[in-house]
Amino acid sequence: MALPEHISVEDFFNPPTRAGAMISPDGRRIAFLAPWKNRLNVWVQDLDSDEARCVTADEQRSVHHFDWTDDPRWMIYLQDTAGDENWHLFRIDLDDPEAVPVDLTPFPGVIAAPIREVKNGKAVVITNQRDVQLFDVYEIDIATGESTLLAENPGTAFNWLCSDNGHLFATSLTPDGHVELSRWDGDAATLTPIATFDGSDHPLGIYPLVLTPDGTGAWMGSSKGTDRTRLVRVDLTTGAETEVDSHPEFDLDIHGLFDPLRSQTLIQDRSTGALIGVRYQRERQVIHALEPHFADVLANLEKLSDGDLGRITSDEKGRRWVVSFTHDRDPHATYLYDHDTGESRLLYRPYPHLDPEQLAPMQPVAITSRDGLTLHSYLTLPVGVEPTGLPMVLMVHGGPWYRDSWEYNPAAQLLANRGYAVLQVNFRGSLGFGASFLKAAIGEFAGKMHDDLIDAVDWAVQQGYADRERVAIFGGSYGGYAALVGITFTPDVFAAAVDYVGISDLANFMRTLPPVGRPHLANNWHLYVGDPDDPEQLADMMARSPITKVDQIRTPLMVIQGANDVRVVHAESDNLVNALRARGVEVEYLVQTDEGHGAVNPENVIEMYHAIERFLARHLKE
Secondary structure, three states, X not given: OOOOOOOOHHHHHOOOOOEEEEEOOOOOEEEEEEEEOOEEEEEEEEOOOOOEEEOOOOOOOOOOEEEEOOOOOEEEEEEOOOOOOOOEEXXXXXXXXXXXXXXXXXXXXXXXXXXXXXXXXXXXXXXXXXXXXXXXXXEEEOOOOOEEEEEOOXXXXXXXXXXXXXXXXXXXXXXXXXXXXXXXXXXXXXXXXEEEEOHHHOEOEOXXXXXXXXXXXXXXXXXXXXXXXXXXXXXOOOOOEEXXXXXXXXXXXXXXXXXXXXXXOEEEOOOOOOEEEEEEEOOOEEEEEOOHHHHHHHHHHOOOOOOEEEEEEEOOOOOEEEEEEXXXXXXXXXXXXXXXXOOEEEEEOOOOOOOHHHOOOEEEEEEEOOOXXXXXXXXXXXXXXXXXXXXXXXEEOOOOOOOOOOXXXXXXXXXXXXXXXXEEEOOOOOOOOOHHHHHOOOOOOOOHHHHHHHHHHHHHHHOOOEEEEEEEEEEEOHHHHHHHHHHHHOOOOOOEEEEEOOOXXXXXXXXXXXXXXXXXXXXXXXXXXXXOOOHHHHHHHHHOOHHHHHHHOOOOEEEEEEOOOOOOOHHHHHHHHHHHHHOOOOEEEEEEOOOEOEOOOHHHXXXXXXXXXXXXXXXXXX
């Protein structure tokens, strides 16, 4: 068979030439990420100029999270240290090119995160500097760095919101795992409950949850009374819900929950905060325009690409728009559109060296599980190769409360370019496919969740795409756990496995989570898997943990771990690898000393995929 034209690992995983562009509020400039000393840093460019300048200078780790403020002098960004997820808030002075970025939250071992856009020169930020398990709310003056305490966490709040008029609200978990929305009473220093929501609908908290511009309500995702997640408005006085918008078949898009550089569910007017659009997604994205001006803008933006509209930013007048597109083969092409003139132009393609015609289409497929659920999945097949009897990689997403989507995936593209079929399965418990599909995963770790993956492999073999003797499983985080389950619970199915920062011991994983995360497990890990402090539940958890079944492993295994991982700690991989080596079982083990829960620095990502490429070639190629 004729393999597709070879594309190097470096071409797939070197930093993009540009990424993540945002237009300034006044519409005069854009900010974006671009390499500086092989690390993504923030750059700024006037839209009427071809010259850009780098305004951050981090040589250690790429910057990914940045934003404009309401003062054209200042920008802000977040950065951690070697993947430890202790994010600090930094200020950039655009008026002084020689100024070093200033750490506005200079507290060792502390996490800081803004909870709204900068207004009147002030950032509202949550930090756990007083108590590592609790986030308090502070107001930080961007220009001076002065910090003022607004609310001290009474011990229950895990998510805070701040309205434009300074009112604070919080969500917290009740003892039985439901999500409670409350109002902060600053005088009494207490939270007053407004409404309570079924915690099993919200394993990662309520998303989206955005205060309305007038501060009297909150827009939120709700599946109350329906299997689909729709948008409602919650009255912040009475707690009453009113439907705002919905789709008859699709759930609200959830990608913005995980990455601020991704498309946000709610599209709001840059100046007023009014809701102008809502995103939904199943196989592909659908956007509902809720306002005539944006409907006109949207119609013109959608003419720019056959991809799905990604990140959208506009100036405060709603005239100039900078938009990117999600696409399986032409990732994040970014355009400037002027609604007054109707003119548009391509600003950049992040990977101009990649030819879309050489990349593999990502095909949505529907697979039926053995108990009748529809598993909305994606199949990527090599270009120019007869799609029969191929070696296949089952690529399992993390979370598990996440989802695979139609988009450019460099790992899938690398594997397809090497001649593998790639199958990505939205197994039960994945977000975005209805409440009943989500809850079908309760109690099903290493059970029906894994059955879904095996059913997908069987489907690919029955359809003729995959050679049953040459199927590998590869995943990160929960996907790494799934890979380990695959070779312990079903050791005859897979010819090779790659575990990337995966869980080997469910109980140890929960006990070693960062302190700030442990109080909030009731409606996710404890509900779906169990509480390790309960002896009966602990026994069940251990029975579902690969670490207790290492004697079953005979499949070639590669384990990859970030040494600074605070979610799935280094010991999760060490314990597994040591147990295997004690039995004389060969296992490849790659530890990256300056990474955490997922590699960021390009040389580490490239090292990892070179190793994966070699490993799979040894065990899947004929």
